[in-house]
Amino acid sequence: MQRRLAVGIAVAAVAVAVVFGAATVLPGLWVDVVGVGDYEEGTVTIHDNTTPETATPIPCDRSPNATEVVACSDSRQLATVTVNISDTGRQRYVGLSETASLGPDEGMLFVHESEETHTYVMRNMSFPLDIIFVAENGTITTIHHAPTPPDGEQYSERYSGYGKYVLEVNRGWTNRTGVAVGDRVELPAEVA
Structure with a gap:
């Protein structure tokens, strides 16, 4: 026995x-x-990269609760996005693959340990994305408009860009808001 x-x-x-x-x-x-654990929430705001001679500079004011990512410059605010902050390896691996959809101004902010070239794929995604790479100083370096993977495939092509941060939003969001390479992103205080 x-x-x-x-x-x-x-x-x-x-x-x-x-x-x-x-x-x-x-x-x-x-x-x-x-599992991936709980995501912190935040807000990102984006300002354009132009400074008209007659424009009054608009500061990048953080929201009182520091939950937004803001894109800003010495010019005008373009957009604000409420984000889940993905700052662990497991959270970055899963990303939005377990998310059914995003609202019009919702997204996910990926935070990496260092500024370098990072590569993303559309793993098990059910909706297309804009993938926005952001340098450590807040400058947008690359924007990809990524479709969902082809039927029957788990992955899509690879999307690379240089930065410390990656913002994922619904595909077409950058076109709708006018966000472009060179614009400046204000990040939540806890990640900047």
């Missing part, structure tokens, strides 16, 4: 070790097992 119990415990221990070993090797499985 004791021998059967010992063998059963050993088999269970090996099974648990195999599952968690695979989970650490396969990031997607690890995310499924552990």
Whole structure:
């Protein structure tokens, strides 16, 4: 009886070790097992990059609760987006793939440890996105208009850009708001 119990415990221990070993090797499985945790919320505001000679500079005032990302410059405010802040590896891996849709001025802000070239894919996405790369100083460096992956495929093409931050919003949002490369983004205080 004791021998059967010992063998059963050993088999269970090996099974648990195999599952968690695979989970650490396969990031997607690890995310499924552990989850992504809670997202902080914030607001991003974007201002254009033009400074007309007659314009009165508009400062990049942070919202009182620092929950918005703001795009700004010495000119006019273009847009404000309410975001979930994705600042862990697991949150960045999952991204918006478990989100059914976004409101017109909602998005996700990805925060990386360093400013460099980052690459994104549309993993298991059910709606298209604008993918906006933002340098550490808040300048938009690259904008991609990314469609959903083709039917039957889990991934789309790769979208690369230079920056420390990546803002994902509904596809066409940058066209609708006039946001362009070179515009300036004000980030929530906790990530800037």
